[in-house]
Each structure stands twice: as C-alpha cells, then as structure tokens.
Amino acid sequence: xxxxxxxxxxxxxxxxxxxxxxxxxxxxxxxxxxxxxxxxxxxxxxxxxxxxxxxxxxxxxxxxxxxxxxxxxxxxxxxxxxxxxxxxxxxxxxxxxxxxxxxxxxxxxxxxxxxxxxxxxxxxxxxxxxxxxxxxxxxxxxxxxxxxxxxxxxxxxxxxxxxxxxxxxxxxxxxxxxxxxxxxxxxxxxxxxxxxxxxxxxxxxxxxxxxxxxxxxxxxxxxxxxxxxxxxxxxxxxxxxxxxxxxxxxxxxxxxxxxxxxxxxxxxxxxxxxxxxxxxxxxxxxxxxxxxxxxxxxxxxxxxxxxxxxxxxxxxxxxxxxxxxxxxxxxxxxxxxxxxxxxxxxxxxxxxxxxxxxxxxxxxxxxxxxxxxxxxxxxxxxxxxxxxxxxxxxxxxxxxxxxxxxxxxxxxxxxxxxxxxxxxxxxxxxxxxxxxxxxxxxxxxxxxxxxxxxxxxxxxx
Amino acid sequence: xxxxxxxxxxxxxxxxxxxxxxxxxxxxxxxxxxxxxxxxxxxxxxxxxxxxxxxxxxxxxxxxxxxxxxxxxxxxxxxxxxxxxxxxxxxxxxxxxxxxxxxxxxxxxxxxxxxxxxxxxxxxxxxxxxxxxxxxxxxxxxxxxxxxxxxxxxxxxxxxxxxxxxxxxxxxxxxxxxxxxxxxxxxxxxxxxxxxxxxxxxxxxxxxxxxxxxxxxxxxxxxxxxxxxxxxxxxxxxxxxxxxxxxxxxxxxxxxxxxxxxxxxxxxxxxxxxxxxxxxxxxxxxxxxxxxxxxxxxxxxxxxxxxxxxxxxxxxxxxxxxxxxxxxxxxxxxxxxxxxxxxxxxxxxxxxxxxxxxxxxxxxxxxxxxxxxxxxxxxxxxxxxxxxxxxxxxxxxxxxxxxxxxxxxxxxxxxxxxxxxxxxxxxxxxxxxxxxxxxxxxxxxxxxxxxxxxxxxxxxx
Numbered sequence: 001x002x003x004x005x006x007x008x009x010x011x012x013x014x015x016x017x018x019x020x021x022x023x024x025x026x027x028x029x030x031x032x033x034x035x036x037x038x039x040x041x042x043x044x045x046x047x048x049x050x051x052x053x054x055x056x057x058x059x060x061x062x063x064x065x066x067x068x069x070x071x072x073x074x075x076x077x078x079x080x081x082x083x084x085x086x087x088x089x090x091x092x093x094x095x096x097x098x099x100x101x102x103x104x105x106x107x108x109x110x111x112x113x114x115x116x117x118x119x120x121x122x123x124x125x126x127x128x129x130x131x132x133x134x135x136x137x138x139x140x141x142x143x144x145x146x147x148x149x150x151x152x153x154x155x156x157x158x159x160x161x162x163x164x165x166x167x168x169x170x171x172x173x174x175x176x177x178x179x180x181x182x183x184x185x186x187x188x189x190x191x192x193x194x195x196x197x198x199x200x201x202x203x204x205x206x207x208x209x210x211x212x213x214x215x216x217x218x219x220x221x222x223x224x225x226x227x228x229x230x231x232x233x234x235x236x237x238x239x240x241x242x243x244x245x246x247x248x249x250x251x252x253x254x255x256x257x258x259x260x261x262x263x264x265x266x267x268x269x270x271x272x273x274x275x276x277x278x279x280x281x282x283x284x285x286x287x288x289x290x291x292x293x294x295x296x297x298x299x300x301x302x303x304x305x306x307x308x309x310x311x312x313x314x315x316x317x318x319x320x321x322x323x324x325x326x327x328x329x330x331x332x333x334x335x336x337x338x339x340x341x342x343x344x345x346x347x348x349x350x351x352x353x354x355x356x357x358x359x360x361x362x363x364x365x366x367x368x369x370x371x372x373x374x375x376x377x378x379x380x381x382x383x384x385x386x387x388x389x390x391x392x393x394x395x396x397x398x399x400x401x402x403x404x405x406x407x408x409x410x411x412x413x414x415x416x417x418x419x420x421x422x423x424x425x426x427x428x429x430x431x432x433x434x435x436x437x438x439x440x441x442x443x444x445x446x447x448x449x450x451x452x453x454x455x456x457x458x459x460x461x
Numbered sequence: 462x463x464x465x466x467x468x469x470x471x472x473x474x475x476x477x478x479x480x481x482x483x484x485x486x487x488x489x490x491x492x493x494x495x496x497x498x499x500x501x502x503x504x505x506x507x508x509x510x511x512x513x514x515x516x517x518x519x520x521x522x523x524x525x526x527x528x529x530x531x532x533x534x535x536x537x538x539x540x541x542x543x544x545x546x547x548x549x550x551x552x553x554x555x556x557x558x559x560x561x562x563x564x565x566x567x568x569x570x571x572x573x574x575x576x577x578x579x580x581x582x583x584x585x586x587x588x589x590x591x592x593x594x595x596x597x598x599x600x601x602x603x604x605x606x607x608x609x610x611x612x613x614x615x616x617x618x619x620x621x622x623x624x625x626x627x628x629x630x631x632x633x634x635x636x637x638x639x640x641x642x643x644x645x646x647x648x649x650x651x652x653x654x655x656x657x658x659x660x661x662x663x664x665x666x667x668x669x670x671x672x673x674x675x676x677x678x679x680x681x682x683x684x685x686x687x688x689x690x691x692x693x694x695x696x697x698x699x700x701x702x703x704x705x706x707x708x709x710x711x712x713x714x715x716x717x718x719x720x721x722x723x724x725x726x727x728x729x730x731x732x733x734x735x736x737x738x739x740x741x742x743x744x745x746x747x748x749x750x751x752x753x754x755x756x757x758x759x760x761x762x763x764x765x766x767x768x769x770x771x772x773x774x775x776x777x778x779x780x781x782x783x784x785x786x787x788x789x790x791x792x793x794x795x796x797x798x799x800x801x802x803x804x805x806x807x808x809x810x811x812x813x814x815x816x817x818x819x820x821x822x823x824x825x826x827x828x829x830x831x832x833x834x835x836x837x838x839x840x841x842x843x844x845x846x847x848x849x850x851x852x853x854x855x856x857x858x859x860x861x862x863x864x865x866x867x868x869x870x871x872x873x874x875x876x877x878x879x880x881x882x883x884x885x886x887x888x889x890x891x892x893x894x895x896x897x898x899x900x901x902x903x904x905x906x907x908x909x910x911x912x913x914x915x916x917x918x919x920x921x922x
Contacts, residue, residue, distance in 0.1 A: 024677075041712075042614075042679035042681075042711070043612060043679075043681075070711075070883040070884065098882075098883045100882045101881065104882050106882075121875040121876075121878060121879065124675055125678045130679070133616070133675070134614055134679070136615070136617070137614040137615035140617075144601075144602055148598075151504060153503075153594065154597070154601050155912060156597070156601075156704060157912070157913075158912070158915060159689075159702055160689075160702055160915050162921060162922075163922075172657065173636050173637065173640060174633045174634070174635060176633060179634060179643050180651045182641070189641065196693070196701070196917060197919065198918040199920060210582075213585070213922075214594070214912065217485075217503050217583075218591070218594070219464065219503040220503075225686070226620050226687065230637050250483075251483040414582040417583065420562065421561045422485050422531040422561045423558075424558050425558075451617060451619070454621050457657075457659040459619075459623040459658035460623060461622075461875055
C-alpha cells in the first residue's frame with residue numbers, strides 16, 4: 001500500500017510497476033468501454049488519474065462508483081510525459097470500500113465558502129481546504145523549527161486562569177457550578193468557593209504573563225497554544241478561539257525583539273515557499289493573485305522601523321484623504337496601515353513607541369513618560385501581524401501603572417515577583433497564528449483557516 | 462553577548478578570549494581576596510563558574526550580590542581540564558542588573574516539591590525544573606518531528622465544544638452568562654440561547670472525533686493540544702488541564718495503529734536520549750535510579766502484543782496474590798500492569814481486544830460480538846501510556862452502540878456522516894503528554910511536569 005505523495009517522490013523508479021492505493025473518489029467519468037477516476041488520498045493537493053477498462057470483472061460496478069466514495073486501487077504505474085499530470089494508473093483492480101450517496105454534499109463544482117463552513121467536517125476534502133489546512137500544519141511546524149533551532153524553550157501556558165487582570169479582552173467563564181442553581185454566599189454573591197477551582201476562573205486571553213516567568217528562568221521561551229476572546233464581534237478577522245505564538249526573551253530590548261520577529265516571519269515564509277510550492281501556486285491562482293510574488297518579496301525585503309509619532313506625521317503629510325483622520329495619540333486605522341506598508345514604505349514596517357494610553361499596562365514606559373516601548377509589525381496586504389513590547393521591568397513603574405488602570409494586584413503578586421527577584425530587561429511579542437495563515441494563503445476570513453471555528457453563536461461540531 | 466550553551470558549543474575556540482554574558486546568580490561564595498559566582502542563564506542545566514578578584518573596582522559590591530540576582534558578566538574564558546567543570550570565566554567586569562532580596566524563596570538548598578509548587582513561577586529556576594521543562598520542550602518538538610517527517614498533518618481540534626457525548630469524562634462549562642443571575646426560559650431552564658454560542662458549551666475532553674473527520678480527508682493527521690477533565694480526583698496522575706497527542710489514520714487497522722505507536726514512542730525516547738544527555742543523567746541520579754537504562758532498553762525492545770483475554774489468563778496462571786483479583790471482562794489494575802510489563806514480558810506490552818463494556822462507544826466491535834478492537838500500551842515503570850482503537854466505521858453498528866449507551870445522536874450527526882460519505886477502516890490513539898514526560902523523567906507527580914498545573918481547588922498563577 002502506497003500513497004499518492006510517495007508516487008510523486010518515487011516516480012522515476014515506478015514505470016510499469018504495480019502499485020496499490022487507497023483513496024477517495026473526486027470524479028468518475030464513465031465511458032462505454034472505459035472510464036477515469038480522479039482520486040485523492042489527502043497526501044497531496046493533486047488528484048491522481050486512474051484509468052479503468054471494461055476488462056475489469058466488476059467494470060459495471062466501477063462505472064457507478066460515486067463521488068466521495070473510498071476505494072482501493074491496484075494498477076500499473078504509467079508515466080505520461082505528454083499530459084498535464086506526470087503519471088497515471090491503469091487499474092487492474094478497483095474495490096469500493098465505502099459508498100457515498102447521491103446527495104453527498106461535496107460535489108465536483110464550485111461551493112460557496114459559507115456553505116462549506118456548514119459542512120466543516122467535510123470541507124477539508126475540497127482543494128481549497130486541503131491546501132489551507134496542510135498549510136496550517138506546515139506553518140505550525142515551521143514556527144517550532146525556528147524557535148527550537150534558536151534554543152528557545154517551548155512553554156505551555158495554562159488555559160484556565162484565575163487572573164482577571166490580563167486586560168487583553170473579554171473572557172469566558174469556566175465553571176462546574178450548576179447553572180440552573182448557582183450557589184450563593186450569605187451576601188447573595190456567587191459562591192465561587194464551591195466551584196471546581198474554589199475561585200472564579202476564565203479561559204486565558206494570553207499566555208504572556210506566565211511566559212515572562214519562564215523567560216526569567218530559561219532566557220528564551222515561546223508559547224504556541226490556544227487563546228480565547230469572548231467578544232461579540234462578527235468580523236472577518238476575529239474568532240473566539242484561536243492559536244497564538246508568544247515568544248518572550250530575557251536580557252532583550254525592543255530592538256532585539258524586532259530582530260527576532262523579523263527573522264521569524266522571514267523564516268516561516270521562506271520555509272512555506274520551499275515546502276509547499278504546489279499549494280502556494282494554487283492560492284496564487286485561485287485566492288490571491290500575486291501571492292507568490294508578495295511572499296517572495298517579503299523574504300528579501302528590509303522591514304522598516306518608524307515611531308508611532310513619525311508614522312502619524314507621514315500620514316498627515318501625505319495629503320491623502322483618509323476616512324479616519326490620523327492623530328497623534330491615536331491608534332492606526334486599517335487604511336493608515338495600508339498606506340504605510342503598501343504605498344509609503346512598500347515593505348513590512350515596525351511601528352514603535354506608542355502612546356501609553358492605548359497600550360497595555362505591562363509595557364515599558366519610555367523616558368518621555370508619554371510613550372511605551374511597544375511595537376506593531378504591519379505587513380502589506382494584511383495590516384497588523386504582530387504586537388509586542390519591552391516589558392516594564394521596574395517594580396515601582398509597574399505598580400504605579402497598575403494602580404492608575406485599577407488593575408487588581410492580589411492575583412498578580414507572582415507577576416510582580418518577577419520584578420523583585422532578579423528582574424531584568426525583557427521583551428516579547430504575540431502573533432495570531434490565523435493572521436499569519438491568512439497572510440500566507442490570501443484567505444480573507446478567519447473562519448476559513450480554523451478547522452472548526454468558534455464565533456458568536458457558532459460552536460458546531 | 463553570548464550564552465552558556467554557546468560557550469559549551471564553542472569552547473575549543475574560546476581559550477583566553479573575552480566573553481560577555483547575562484545570567485542569574487545561583488550561589489556567591491565570597492572570600493577575602495576573591496570569590497566565585499555560580500551563574501545560570503537558562504540555556505543549560507549546568508551553572509558556569511565566574512571567578513572574581515579584589516582587583517575589580519566594585520569588588521565589595523560584587524561580594525554582596527545575593528542569590529537570584531541578575532548580573533552582566535564580562536571576563537576571560539579559561540579552560541579548566543583539571544576541574545569538574547570544563548571551563549570558567551575570570552571576571553573583568555560584574556554588573557548587578559536586578560537585585561534579589563534576602564528572603565528570595567529559591568535558596569541553594571533542598572526545597573520540597575510541595576513548596577516549589579507554591580512558587581511555580583520561580584521553580585523553573587531550580588535544577589530539577591530546569592531539566593523537567595526543557596524536557597517538556599524537547600519532547601514536544603520530537604513528537605512534531607516524528608509525525609511531520611511521516612507526512613501527518615497537524616490538526617488543531619477545537620477546545621470549546623458543543624458535543625456533550627464525547628464520553629471520556631466530566632466536563633467544564635464555558636459560558637458568558639452572568640453567574641449571579643443566570644437567565645431562564647419560560648420553563649425555568651437555563652436559557653442557553655442567551656449564551657455566547659447560543660447553546661451549552663464545554664471544554665473538550667478529546668480532539669479525537671474531530672480528528673477523525675480530518676483523517677478522512679488527509680489520511681494521516683495528529684492533534685497536539687490541551688484537553689480538560691472536571692474530575693474531582695486528587696491523584697498523582699490526574700490534572701484538570703493537560704496536553705494530549707491524538708494521531709488518527711485512515712485505511713489503517715489496529716495492527717497498523719500499534720506499529721505507529723511503537724515507532725513513535727521509540728523515536729521520541731531515542732531523540733530525547735540524544736538531545737539531552739545531561740538532563741537524563743540528572744534524572745537518573747536524582748529522580749529515578751536506572752532511568753537511562755530503562756529508556757535505552759525501551760528503544761531496543763520489541764513491544765509485545767497480548768489480548769486482554771490472554772493477559773487475564775497470564776495473571777490468573779501466575780499464582781501471584783494480587784490485591785485486585787484479575788477477571789475476564791474487567792479492567793487491569795496497576796499491579797496487573799506492573800506484573801505484565803516488569804515481570805512477565807519484561808518489555809512494553811500492547812493489550813488488545815478489550816471487553817466492549819469497559820471501552821468507548823466508537824471502538825470497533827470484533828466478530829466475537831464481545832470485544833472491541835481497542836489497545837492499551839503498557840510500559841514498565843509507568844503502566845498505561847497510550848490508549849487507542851480501530852474506530853467503528855460501520856454506520857449500523859455505531860448507531861446501535863450509541864443507542865445502547867444512550868448517547869444523543871443529534872449533536873453527532875456530523876460524526877455519523879463520516880460513515881455515510883466514503884467511510885473506511887481507520888484507527889487512532891491518544892497519549893497523555895504528561896504521562897510521557899513522567900515516564901521520561903521519572904517524576905512521579907503530574908503537578909511537577911506541567912508549568913502551572915490545574916487540579917481541584919488549584920488554579921493559581
């Protein structure tokens with residue numbers, strides 16, 4: 001038993017040899033005296049052509065095999081240099097393993113992505129989602145390779161957290177209290193002492209704070225795991241459950257942080273270009289024209305660096321009419337990001353030193369007392385891909401900022417400890433894995449790069 | 462700026478060269494005219510000795526540097542072939558970066574593991590947890606390497622699930638309903654339509670069912686992600702949040718399943734032995750005597766196969782007095798597993814074909830109508846490491862079994878679809894990642910191989 005992938009790898013040695021395969025039928029073009037099965041076994045994007053003839057003892061049954069069925073094939077491997085596909089199989093045996101009915105949802109025609117989301121358990125059987133979810137796997141491994149080769153320690157942050165003050169967004173509660181009869185204490189409040197963890201717990205919005213603890217022991221660490229947001233926003237870019245990569249590095253300042261981010265993005269893009277040329281061509285042809293050129297340009301480009309102040313100045317000086325007027329002290333809108341990356345710099349851009357008011361409490365205050373050592377990486381075509389910062393390592397500054405923002409310190413004493421016990425300059429960033437996949441594939445809706453997406457009112461499968 | 466790891470790798474070229482390091486102080490032995498800092502920067506298990514002398518302009522301050530402080534060191538690299546450590550640094554500069562107070566919890570003495578769990582944010586700064594959590598990272602990457610090199614697609618199963626019937630254990634509810642005032646419908650039941658996902662949702666106990674959908678598209682897939690159990694059991698082996706690896710393979714029967722499991726375990730053990738000899742020696746010396754020999758034996762051993770029936774017969778025939786009497790139709794107790802792996806087979810053992818009553822609904826019924834094509838892998842020293850099965854691919858058998866066990870089918874229609882649309886023989890298994898780490902390190906409590914463990918009444922940090 002072999003795979004279609006193996007046939008590609010070993011084609012030079014296979015001419016006229018007998019091979020055995022199991023796969024699913026994508027199409028069956030039955031003629032009078034012969035027919036063609038296009039089969040796919042999931043190991044490649046391409047299908048394989050199987051020619052069958054009336055000499056097969058079960059020829060009539062084979063003619064009736066429907067799309068979606070699983071089959072076992074035995075046949076002769078034949079090189080076909082004159083055709084589009086480099087080889088085909090002349091069947092000596094075709095066995096139907098698992099039937100598929102007339103109403104099988106994935107027919108060989110164009111389906112809308114909306115429809116395919118409704119059959120998310122079947123959509124990886126289409127070309128688009130075969131390519132997307134193979135990309136997801138290859139890119140995930142690329143990220144691990146990058147960090148492991150640099151000696152980073154892979155750290156699993158907890159998913160269930162008692163920290164309320166992570167401040168990155170709305171949280172889901174995790175509980176075993178009976179929802180139809182929640183126990184109350186003597187003051188009428190929810191009696192969390194009776195809950196599983198004897199406290200209020202949520203699903204984490206970031207593994208960063210815990211990763212900092214590990215960076216202050218291992219120097220360089222990274223997380224790669226799920227995070228959650230209970231935000232009721234139905235956009236193309238937001239999901240309630242998604243995967244994040246969060247490296248954290250001790251003895252590293254904002255500049256060092258940016259260097260690692262730039263290296264990582266280039267490594268992953270170059271690796272994906274190398275590992276999956278067929279899928280990238282497919283995306284280039286059917287999803288985003290020019291994708292390959294975009295990715296190749298990124299690998300060779302210099303990532304520019306500009307302060308938030310100067311970025312706003314550039315936008316103001318551009319005389320461009322923006323729907324959102326660029327303002328010092330304000331966040332960048334999508335149209336601003338687009339202008340900076342696609343028109344002004346024509347490259348990825350690190351925007352640094354953001355107004356402290358619009359950034360998180362743990363970011364290091366700059367000497368101007370107005371900005372923090374934060375950085376966003378903007379990329380052409382996708383906007384923000386990465387957000388990071390140098391962390392506030394000075395205990396007094398950190399406490400002051402937490403007080404200003406009314407962040408409760410009780411649950412975060414351990415986080416303050418990291419500044420009390422051998423604290424040091426340290427930095428890190430977060431990259432939403434799905435953002436990366438959307439950039440790499442051109443796919444525009446986050447629901448189409450997560451196998452079973454969770455969004456408001458949607459947790460099917 | 463270099464790292465201690467780099468010094469080890471480049472020592473042949475460094476004699477008498479000046480190097481710069483940042484690290485944390487493990488001990489400071491200050492003498493009258495000189496002193497020794499043992500420093501660790503997290504890149505190795507070993508500490509590095511830094512010799513400083515009274516010629517340093519800040520000699521008196523350096524003498525006072527406390528354990529746990531972060532420091533920057535500049536000095537001359539000197540090979541010390543006559544000493545235990547292969548080299549040391551003669552300091553030309555020592556700068557205190559971050560102080561650590563007298564009451565720093567991690568002092569250079571033996572701490573109990575119970576105490577260290579209370580300071581889980583600091584425990585990776587000890588030798589034991591430095592070794593354990595580097596092992597966690599290296600072993601995780603090993604697993605990815607194994608599957609990626611074999612062409613498996615890494616699949617991210619959803620964490621939040623609307624499936625009630627996974628049947629692998631108690632679940633945590635995930636909700637955004639206000640717990641102090643849960644909305645009720647007209648019948649007085651919780652009004653889940655008002656919840657975030659407009660339905661009751663939980664944290665998943667397994668990614669297997671969704672992985673099956675992907676195996677029936679990609680042939681070979683694996684998950685590696687967190688899973689959850691809301692079981693109120695305080696044992697050394699159980700945590701409420703842990704990571705699982707769940708490969709799932711189309712066109713693969715129970716025998717093929719066992720082959721992949723055996724190959725995977727041997728690959729990971731061999732890779733860990735190769736990648737981290739220092740840590741394995743450390744575990745062998747301080748955690749489990751004979752660990753290295755155990756692991757090396759496993760790599761070279763043949764994994765035996767025995768049916769559950771024959772295993773029970775072997776136990777009965779052994780004339781051994783067990784606390785739990787071995788019985789056909791019953792599960793194996795720890796003492797039984799111990800006898801089979803450590804005394805009878807003296808090797809890892811696959812126990813196959815279990816009584817259907819004690820196994821999950823999705824396991825394939827054998828022709829005897831009494832057992833299912835399930836398999837547990839038992840290993841010497843740890844008992845069950847892996848559980849798997851051939852999945853029931855026959856729709857009628859699966860539906861019948863779900864009905865017998867009163868498993869609601871409404872939420873699992875998509876799972877049944879996998880049998881309706883091109884179904885095929887397929888198999889898979891699950892390995893608890895922490896079980897593997899406990900086996901690899903000899904560490905006996907699961908709380909000590911998870912960075913921030915979650916167990917009943919514990920969700921600190």
